[in-house]
Amino acid sequence: MTSPSEIYIESTETDPVVRAQSVLQQTNQRLQGRLATLTEIDPVADAGESVRTAVSDFCTGELLRYLSACDQTLYAAAAGAAETRLLVRALRTTASVVRQHIDKLSSADSAASAAVIARATEAVLRAHLAVERSVLLPALVRLPGADLPALVADLDTLLGGGRLECPAVIDVREIPHGQRHPRIFTRFARLAPGETFTLVNNHDPKPLHREFQSAHPGTFTWEYVESGPEQWQVRIGRQVGSDD
Incomplete structure (x- = not known):
């Protein structure tokens, strides 16, 4: 017997897949928007060190957690499939570039140089998240065996500081x-x-x-x-x- 919570109209807002897509899109748009806002601040006019700290804290905290969580959930689910293997390799490559920028950001010798690195980070991140939204999500919906709502739930668990169950x-x-x-x-x-x-x-x-x-x-x-x-x-x- 189907429970009321399992009844939905496919391809509408009641569809768990549609809801999962919406949640992930909102998450990565929020991340991109937050970094874009920080990089628009003038590091000189706004007492640079506080700006530098805000950008660095965001990148080494929330942004790195997101990249790691995606790798363990969405990317892991698609990495072995023939139709998505190359896509995941490309996403992992751009994620690595973002991490390299974040490493440079942490060791920047001035607020001005940190601002330049942050803008470069934001540019790569914008392209990276666009591919997640427009290419990876539709591919996961079509991928045999992939459960997008479960994957997004796992992603939220990791972003919230939780751990995934890995039963033997x-x-x-x-x-x-x-x-x-x-x-x-x-x-x-x-x-x-x-x-x-x-x-x-x-x-x-x-x-x-x-x-x-x-x-x-x-x-x-x-x-x-x-x-x-x-x-x-x-x-x-x-x-x-x-x-x-």
Whole structure:
């Protein structure tokens, strides 16, 4: 039976995917707007050191947390899929450039030089966030096994200072059917190369294996630990040396 909270009209504001897209868009627009506002301040006219401190605190705090949280959630979910692998590489490259600018900002020798670095940071960040909004989010919506609402919820957890759950065993027998595969793929996205988790099910998860072959070709391991007749257990892992 479907609960009232699970009833929605697809592609409207009641759709969890639409709500998740809106939340993420609001978050990165707020970050971009905050940095843009700080870089518009004249470092000389406004007693430069306080401006420099405000920009540095924002970049080394909230902005770095956002970049790290995205890497652990949205990027991790899309990194192994053939259709999004190159996109994630590009986003991780521009995120690295933003981090390099932030490192320079922390060691700037004057408020004026800090302002120049901050403006360069804002320019790269603007392009980076635009790609997240216009390319990555639509790709995640279409990606087999990706659960955008769950990924955005995980992102919010990390931004709030929380930690993601990484259970060693996922027993899906009590999980509604429509939520099983997204839950499993979300757990896979959190694996480091060489790590594994164990899936427990009441039938042979061959359809899930086909989805893994489609979404993460050559980057996952699949080992039967128990093969029925009433319970199946599969150890799923991320291959060492994969491009994810």
